[in-house]
Structures are given as C-alpha cells and as structure tokens.
Amino acid sequence: MRAATDGRTREQRSLFGEILDWMLAPLLLLWPMSVMLTWLVAQGIANNPFDRELGERVRLLARQVTIARDAADTAPHIAFSLPPGAAELLHADEADTLTYQVLGLRGELLAGDRALPVPTDEDRAPPGELLYRDEKNVGGEHVRVAYVWVAVPGSPGDALALVQLAETLGKRSRLATEIIKGVILPQLVILPLAVLLVWLALARGIAPLNDLQQRIRRRDSNDLSPIDERQAPEEVSPLVRAINDLLARLDRSIAVQKRFLANAAHQLKTPLAGLRTQAELAQREIDAGHHDPLALKKSLQQIARSSQSAAHMVNQLLAMARAEDKEYEAERQPVNLSRLATEAVRAFVPRALEHRIDLGFEGPADDARAWVFGHALLLRELIRNLVDNALLYTPAGGAVTVRVVDDPFGQVVVLQVEDSGPGIVAAERDKVFQPFYRSLGSQVDGSGLGLAIVREIALQHGSEVTLEDAAPRTPRPADDAGVPGNGPGARFSLRLPAAPAPSGMDSGDAG
Secondary structure, three states: OHHHHHHOOOOOOOHHHHHHHHHHHHHHHHHHHHHHHHHHHHHHHHHHHHHHHHHHHHHHHHOOEEEEEOOOOOOEEEEEOOOHHHHHHOOOOOOOOEEEEEEOOOOOEEEEOOOOOOOOHHHOOOOOOOEEEEEEEEOOEEEEEEEEEEOOOOOOOOOOEEEEEEEEOHHHHHHHHHHHHHHHHHHHHHHHHHHHHHHHHHHHHHHHHHHHHHHHHOOOOOOOOOOOHHHOOHHHHHHHHHHHHHHHHHHHHHHHHHHHHHHHHHHHHHHHHHHHHHHHHHHHHHHOOOOOHHHHHHHHHHHHHHHHHHHHHHHHHHHHHHHHOHHHHHHOEEEEHHHHHHHHHHHHHHHHHHOOOEEEEEOOOOHHHHEEEEOHHHHHHHHHHHHHHHHHHOOOOOEEEEEEEEOOOOOEEEEEEEEOOOOOOHHHOOHHHOOOOOOOOOOOOOOOOHHHHHHHHHHHOOOOEEEEEOOOOOOOOHHHOOOOOOOOOEEEEEEEEEOOOOOOOOOOOOO
16 A cells, blocks of 8 residues: 555645645634634623622622511511512613522522522532522523522521522623624634735745746756855755755766767777778779788778777777766675676686786685675676776786785775786876876777776775786896886775675675
C-alpha cells in the first residue's frame, strides 16, 4: 500500500492556497468558539441584574416571617403575612411569572405554592445568606429560584424557616438574545471583510515572488549570471542564494564541457584527417591504374591505425564522461580490488608480450584483505588506464608491475602501478593529469586523456593519485647518450578506503 502511495504522482501544492488555509482555518474555527463564549457571557450578564432584583424581593418576603402568639394559647408559632404592597410586587412584571413559598420550622407550608421544590441539605446555608439555583421543571417551565433560610427570634432549637421565590426566564432570555445579536451581527460583517483583507494582504506579500519569477523567465537561456538578492524579500534570500549557487556550478560545468568538446574536436581532427587522406590516396592509386599491393596495404594499415586511434579517443571520451558523472558517487559498494587488477593485467598480457615488456601483478596473500568501497566499473577503468599508460611509456625489455598492498590496520588498500620507463620530471607531474596533455619530447601516440580519467575517478572515490619516481634518478653516462634504456620509471599510487569482505561471498568476486 505504501509503495503504491509513493508511486503516485503528487499533486502540485499552491503556496498561496496553503498559507491562506492556515490563516483562515483557525479564524473559521475560532468564530464558533467565540459565539459560544459570547453566549455564556451574555447569560451571565443577563442574570446579574435580574438576580439582584429577585434577591431583594426574597429578602422582603423573609422580613414578613414573625413569631405570633394566640390569645388562647401562650405557645409561640411562626406566622407569615404578606402586606398589600408586597403582594403587588409579586405580580408587577408582565413578562415573567413569580412563584413564592414560605415553609415553617417543621417544613409546613405557611404561604405560597407547595409545588416549588425544596433545596436539598447540601444546598443548605447559614441563616440570612441569599442563594440561587435553577430548576428545570416547575409548572412546566424553567425557573430561577432565590431562597434564604430565616432564623426567627424566640424559635425553639436550631429550626429555620425557608423563604423561596421563583421567576421564569423570559426577560433573561430576551436580554441574552439582544446581547448576542449586538455582538454577533457585527462579527458577521467583519468576518468576510477580514477574509478579504487576508486575501489581499497575502496576494501583496507573494507579489515579490511573482516578480522574481518574471525576471527569471525573461532571462536569455545563456544568461547564467547571479540573481540580485536585494530585489528579493529577505525570506526568499536563501532560495535565491541556492539558485545562484546552482547557476554558478552550471556555468562552470558548461564552461568545462565547452572546453572539453573543443579539445576533443581538435584531437579527433588528426585521426579523421588521416583516414580521409589515406582513403583518397588509395583511391587515386586505383584510378591511376596502379595496383601495387604493397602501396595499397600500406594505405590500409594507415587507415586501420587512424580508425583505431579515433575509436580509442572516443572510448576515452566516454570513460571521461563516466568519470565526471557524480551519480556514481552514490553507488559505492564493496569491491575486490585484487580481482579487478588481475583482470586488467590479463587483458594487457598480449600487448605486453608483443612489445617485450614484463607485465606482472603482486597482491596480498589473503584476498579478503583487498576489499574496498568503490564502483567496480570506474575502478576497472582506472586500473586499465594506468596500465595502458605504463605500457605506452615503457621501452622494450622493461617491466610494469601492478601491485595491491593491504594496510596492516585495515583502514585502506593501496593500489600501485609501477613502470621502468623514462619517468616524469617533477615540473610536469601536475600537468600530466590535465586532459590532452603529453610530456614534452614524447613520441608516444596516445589520447592524453588516460591520466585525466584516473584523477577524476580517484576524486570520486575520495582519494588522490600520487606520482613519484619508481627508482632513484642517476645521471646517464656520456657514452650512453642516445642509447635507449630503462629510466627511473614512474609509480602511481592510490589509497582507497578498505571494506570488510561481504559474508557468504567468494573472495575472488569483484562485487
């Protein structure tokens, strides 16, 4: 399921839409919460004045509770009488209905409505303390009840009288509704206006990005100059700097490619011109009626050599392109360096025998200590170019040795290719790794790309090729001047990070 999800083409997201969503979504979520909080606050505001009025009326009723004595009976008892003025207060409001209840010391009804519920013992309070509660079903309506416990002087024990006054919620609901309307209606007008202002502000804030896009779009395809960061917002400056860095790297890459292609075209002219010249020469010989087999054979040999040189040049150019491809850096894996070196030596044995050169290989006794982290194809190309270069510059009777040396500490594996040729003087050792460079005075027919490829591959593997004399340089005797022979030779060395041999893999496998 995850693979299917990852394989899907993701929808392109809009930065404008995403920011707008993150700004408006909280606003739209907070608005209902604001309405709810406003309703609760409105209920509290609406209750306060009416509760005070209801409480005053309860206190007025509580003052009417007295101790009375009958003429015939000297025992005191609780009495309640409602004056005419107080009775009018209970019916002065047309919007709501007032219901009262007065209970004696033993809970007997002295006056009012018996249906009004009595507060529980948990709601009992000290005498004279005014309390409020809500009752949901009194005569089929919700009511607000104010009540007070009354201590009557001269009454026996701690018995208390109870006075309650209940009022329906009509006025309170209307006042709360008016408050809600007064708060919410302006919000209904302000909310769309706020959304519009957010939209306009966001559009204005993103306008510099559109300007930057237009400036980049209007550029010529060959214009890789950096973008002016001062014309971009501060938040976009890191992106502009990254684009400028990319443009600079792209400019350098294109410059290198142009220079490389120009050099390659120049180098290919020679073998291609030789092919054409020899072909035209052979054609003229045939047209003139000359059928000298030796002359035709010589022309064909020249054509073969020129085509071989051109093919070698093309192969070297392809190898150089592979060496410069940075994608190979992510494909490193354990590689058996001894196996790669052995294969390269075997491939060059016929050529070494043809030129009477002793080509050999020296490797560690334990092949498991020759594993390195790298890319097998590139490392194989590196070894082949080093061996090819050594064979080119080693005279007949000389020797070329490919050597793999393991590190006793297991940190690196050293690759060496050593020859007994004329060597390379110190002044030219950095130049020989440049593309198309050939040593002065050299009569060797090569592309000049081999060592440049070696350096690029070494850099991709985090290493560096070192060049030194294979033997101490000694002055040539005067009577040997002009006589070919072995020189100090050259030794190319490369240190690669060692890798443990993969478990379950034959030590001869190259990976």
